[in-house]
Amino acid sequence: MNATSEGESFPGSVQIPGGTTVLVELTPDIHICGICKQQFNNLDAFVAHKQSGCPLTGSSGAAPSTVQFVSEETVPAAQTQATTRTITSETQTITGCQFKTAYGMKDMERHLKIHTGDKPHKCEVCGKCFSRKDKLKTHMRCHTGVKPYKCKTCDYAAADSSSLNKHLRIHSDERPFKCQICPYASRNSSQLTVHLRSHTGDAPFQCWLCSAKFKISSDLKRHMRVHSGEKPFKCEFCNVRCTMKGNLKSHIRIKHSGNNFKCPHCDFLGDSKATLRKHSRVHQSEHPEKCSECSYSCPSKAALRVHERIHCTDRPFKCQYCSFDSKQPSNLSKHVKKFHADVVKTEALDRKDSGRQSSRQVAKLDAKKTFHCDMCEASFMREDSLRSHKRQHSEYHENKNSDVTVLQFQIDPSKQPAAPLAVGHLQVPLQPSQVPPFSEGRVKIIVGHQVPQANTIIQAAAAAVNIVPPALVAQNPEELPGNSRLQILRQVNLIAPPQPSGCPSEAGAMTQPAVLLTAHDQADGATLHQTLIPATPGSPQEGSGNQTFITSSGITCTDFEGLNALIQEGTTEVTVVSDGGQNIAVATTAPPIFSSSSQQELPKQTYSIIQGGAHPALLCPADSIPD
DNA sequence: CGCCCCCTGCTGGCGTCGCCATTGCATG
DNA sequence: CATGCAATGGCGACGCCAGCAGGGGGCG
Numbered sequence A: 001m002n003a004t005s006e007g008e009s010f011p012g013s014v015q016i017p018g019g020t021t022v023l024v025e026l027t028p029d030i031h032i033c034g035i036c037k038q039q040f041n042n043l044d045a046f047v048a049h050k051q052s053g054c055p056l057t058g059s060s061g062a063a064p065s066t067v068q069f070v071s072e073e074t075v076p077a078a079q080t081q082a083t084t085r086t087i088t089s090e091t092q093t094i095t096g097c098q099f100k101t102a103y104g105m106k107d108m109e110r111h112l113k114i115h116t117g118d119k120p121h122k123c124e125v126c127g128k129c130f131s132r133k134d135k136l137k138t139h140m141r142c143h144t145g146v147k148p149y150k151c152k153t154c155d156y157a158a159a160d161s162s163s164l165n166k167h168l169r170i171h172s173d174e175r176p177f178k179c180q181i182c183p184y185a186s187r188n189s190s191q192l193t194v195h196l197r198s199h200t201g202d203a204p205f206q207c208w209l210c211s212a213k214f215k216i217s218s219d220l221k222r223h224m225r226v227h228s229g230e231k232p233f234k235c236e237f238c239n240v241r242c243t244m245k246g247n248l249k250s251h252i253r254i255k256h257s258g259n260n261f262k263c264p265h266c267d268f269l270g271d272s273k274a275t276l277r278k279h280s281r282v283h284q285s286e287h288p289e290k291c292s293e294c295s296y297s298c299p300s301k302a303a304l305r306v307h308e309r310i311h312c313t314d315r316p317f318k319c320q321y322c323s324f325d326s327k328q329p330s331n332l333s334k335h336v337k338k339f340h341a342d343v344v345k346t347e348a349l350d351r352k353d354s355g356r357q358s359s360r361q362v363a364k365l366d367a368k369k370t371f372h373c374d375m376c377e378a379s380f381m382r383e384d385s386l387r388s389h390k391r392q393h394s395e396y397h398e399n400k401n402s403d404v405t406v407l408q409f410q411i412d413p414s415k416q417p418a419a420p421l422a423v424g425h426l427q428v429p430l431q432p433s434q435v436p437p438f439s440e441g442r443v444k445i446i447v448g449h450q451v452p453q454a455n456t457i458i459q460a461a462a463a464a465v466n467i468v469p470p471a472l473v474a475q476n477p478e479e480l481p482g483n484s485r486l487q488i489l490r491q492v493n494l495i496a497p498p499q500p501s502g503c504p505s506e507a508g509a510m511t512q513p514a515v516l517l518t519a520h521d522q523a524d525g526a527t528l529h530q531t532l533i534p535a536t537p538g539s540p541q542e543g544s545g546n547q548t549f550i551t552s553s554g555i556t557c558t559d560f561e562g563l564n565a566l567i568q569e570g571t572t573e574v575t576v577v578s579d580g581g582q583n584i585a586v587a588t589t590a591p592p593i594f595s596s597s598s599q600q601e602l603p604k605q606t607y608s609i610i611q612g613g614a615h616p617a618l619l620c621p622a623d624s625i626p627d
Numbered sequence B: 001c002g003c004c005c006c007c008t009g010c011t012g013g014c015g016t017c018g019c020c021a022t023t024g025c026a027t028g
Numbered sequence C: 001c002a003t004g005c006a007a008t009g010g011c012g013a014c015g016c017c018a019g020c021a022g023g024g025g026g027c028g
Helices: A042-053 A077-082 A100-114 A135-145 A161-172 A187-198 A217-228 A245-256 A271-282 A303-309 A329-339 A341-353 A360-365 A383-396 A454-467 A483-491 A557-570
Strands: A008-016 A021-026 A029-032 A402-410 A424-430 A442-447 A514-520 A527-535 A573-578 A606-607
Touching: none
Parallel strands: A402 A442
Antiparallel strands: A008 A021, A021 A424, A424 A606, A442 A573, A514 A527, A514 A573
């Protein structure tokens, strides 16, 4: 992260799925010398300060002996204003970096290379550079193949001791990372982290083309091939291509490697040990899955489910061409093929003529026959996937004044800086001519589930709390019911955007703008909460630059409770509508997530973000409001 | 300086599930 | 023989684990 001169903000970027980038103004980072307490907004100046010598360095009396250096990690400006730091303990903690006293200096120097980017140790083989010699040495082993750490139990060997130690847990069956909720225990912390998501339901890697969610990134990456139709794995013996490498391997085993696994009880020849094992269950007198209605047993749950349909009177699979029905879908399809093949063929041709295709089979037979969304560029292998996708469109537009602009963003983890991210403003390309009339324009901010490192965002949000006096929520909080709630509500920092300068349609004074917060139930679209909040320019908030805070006169506790409840619940969508305050900016562009066109040339309008609560939900209050 | 330990992200691979097509058997 | 029922195999897709590589801090 770059630092800037004092008072200056600088843009960062947030990558939106689909290619659009939303510019984000970041609050400048502050670097603090832990010895003399001098602040630096410029990293270079800070580093120079360290290298040339802090005036208090070496002065045994001036600086506490326990203090060698204070972390230079970046600190959001708001946080630095709000926090008083004390130096009392054996270790120094300012923004997360800690250095023990005895090794502080050397380790600090080593640590500083992270920020200076100094990587003097270059690999002669691949050219990769490292900041530390020992890292280069370890790296070289991947070229030389040297693996000095050998397992005494198996042939495994590792290039570093950590890998060996991790491996050894396989033999010892040591699972030191135990789940507090269930008996699960894993051999490494990463697996436990992933496991815990099973309890929380957290699947942070969400497909932006369908509702699929994954607990690990690579599963999402793999899943995306389903949408793209990409089949990178080609069979070397035939023309078959597979989306998944494992499936290709399975195909080759079945079709091209011969059947080498013979069943001892019959003539069955399996292509693999797994296939043979699956088959061998047929010969077992006692199958694990038993029917509760009869003596039938079978080797698999799936087979049992099929069997159980025998006992059910329902025949849910009905022929659309005659009165035939069946308990099993395969029998219905067999029936249709046999008796209605001509009708099916005609209908298929009709669909082809009209440019529409249906049926999973069609898509399956020809991956090129995908189902394209007519509202965006997304395409799908299956019709039901497209239906699911279109529901997302309809959800965005289901409000009675349908011109809802959807601004959906997910922060790219690779662009997420390590330091706390202070998102002060969100800049969105603005096309004034597209500004809709009041009551038809809305901006819906949707925060994706892929927002990483939520805590850092929360931290930034919490920092903002400190500069919002309670008076902004209520002049006299005691007048409001549910006072206990207000303690939480104050964490919601409502900031109106500054007077726009580049939008002619918004010229003229408007002293009483207001913001209507409307929250919808994601499931059925019903309005859950609606609040009209007047925003008075020239708020009493000092030090806020050109920002105008929404004042509290029209806000009741109930109003905020609704909003707060949404935050607490992790709500990811809030629609914002204004009552026409002219100094509130308007932005109506194509939803970035569905837009592939570049909007770089459009004038930008500044938006504010609510950063609220103890959940990673970002809400948008006063920005993007139609006139 | 160098080793150790920990964490994170990524990749490859195995096991498994569920859907669908096929197959074999029973019945009229 | 035609038709329906039930079981099985193939395949696409997902969950999860082990291993690899790199980065960072602790410390002798």
